[in-house]
Amino acid sequence: MTLSAAGLGSTTQPLSTVYDLAMLDLDGVVYVGRDAVPGAVKALTEARTNGMRLSYVTNNAARTPHEVAEHLRELAMPEVDDGDVVTSAQAVAHLVADAVPTGSPVLLVGGDGLRGPLEERGLRCVTSLADEPVAVVQGFHPDVGWRQLSEASFAIQAGLPWFASNTDLTIPTARGIAPGNGSLVQTIRNATGASPVVAGKPQKALFDETMERVGGRHPLVVGDRLDTDIDGAINAGTDSLAVLTGVSTLQEIIERAPGQRPTFVSADLAGLNESHLEVELDGDRARCGAATAVVRETVVSLETGEPAGTEALRAVVGLAWSVRDRSDASLTVDGTLGA
Structure with a gap:
């Protein structure tokens, strides 16, 4: 993994082959209420097949790890043991x-x-x-x-x-x-x-507890909340993937200052099994793979690419961070992005 585009991480390999452990938030990432987030089972099954160990790390202290694990098994999440859940x-x-x-x-x-x-x-x-x-x-x-x-x-x-x-x-x-x-x-x-x-996120105690119980030498924190999951990863000195299936929005991500930013961004957990290509910057324009983003006045929009695709999100985020860092401009994202 290398850093580029004002701190956005990049890798030509799927994240699930680069990191040996995913420390997954639950609410808004794996499930919402009793239902799985669409695509979560498929994405986590593929990540597990790629050799990534999965731990389920939640700030919610309402249920026991066994109850949470039972819920995950009912949702057909892959190979869930009670010990994989850390609260x-x-x-x-x-x-x-x-x-x-x-x-x-x-x-x-x-x-x-x-x-x-x-x-x-x-x-x-x-x-x-x-x-x-x-x-x-x-x-x-x-x-x-x-x-x-x-x-x-x-x-x-x-x-x-x-x-x-x-x-x-x-x-x-x-x-x-x-x-x-x-x-x-x-x-x-x-x-x-x-x-x-x-003890919970954004403090590092919960991540320390997870590493002690589950193991892993090169973990990736995966979450939907900037103020808990991503800040917690930063406090723990761990790379992170921000997904857009829960609380925090793409707009909030582009507003983050240096030192407060996620390492990677994707629409959902499918981002675990994708490469995150380098963002190429050229003034008020950025390219990531087949996606191209541009800033016009104060709006970041997409010229080419799938609006919810990882390449598009990376182009938008990398461009917004770059423009902000060199001009301190206040930017907004086109409303169709990340949807």
Whole structure:
């Protein structure tokens, strides 16, 4: 892999043959709600055939790794073992276990997806400050409500350390975008003025947990969110692939500053099995393979190529980053791109 076009990575080989492990986000990348993202099964099956190991890395702490793995198996994802799933609940449980004595009571704000990893680390989950917990541990669950949030606030105000699985403000669902764990964390912040120790993306603890559990020497982070997946990859010193099947948009990608950009971009997981050719730049024009992009006034548009194709997206992104870096121009992408 080489870097070109203002930091965009390039390779003449499919990513699934260049990297030995894909650390895949789930919501908005592999599935949305109960349904697989279109094309995900085919793309991941091909990547696995190419020798790439697949790990499923999620900030969502609502379900246990077994429950997530069962869901993936129901969707016919290739060769899924329970150990291939790593959650932010496992990462935060590791952080807590390193910070408090074995067997300590901890105040649980969440569900079984968080309880299981805490108990696996030898910690005892309690639900009241009266049970004398030594820490507060918070993770997403749809049944978390005022009483749990209030009890956590009282414990934090009493001086207990606070750990959170993740701080995603939103979560994609089949019905649309819903509040995530970060929104619930913010509720406690509002009440206490405190901030938690965070394990999930964009912090590197979740990626460290994945490498410890799954292995891999040359991993690639794959995600749909710039603020968690891609920033997390950067914090972990790992290359990344941004896909457009979830939260972040192509417009948001071209607005990213140097040092905050994904290594690769594709419409969906099919990008794992494609080469990512070098972007050739010539002023306000760029070419990648058969695709050509151009900037007219402040709009980046496509002259040739398939709008949702990887070559087209690379030409657009590489050109936009190049123009922005040399002129600090504010650009927009043609609305048909990445669709």
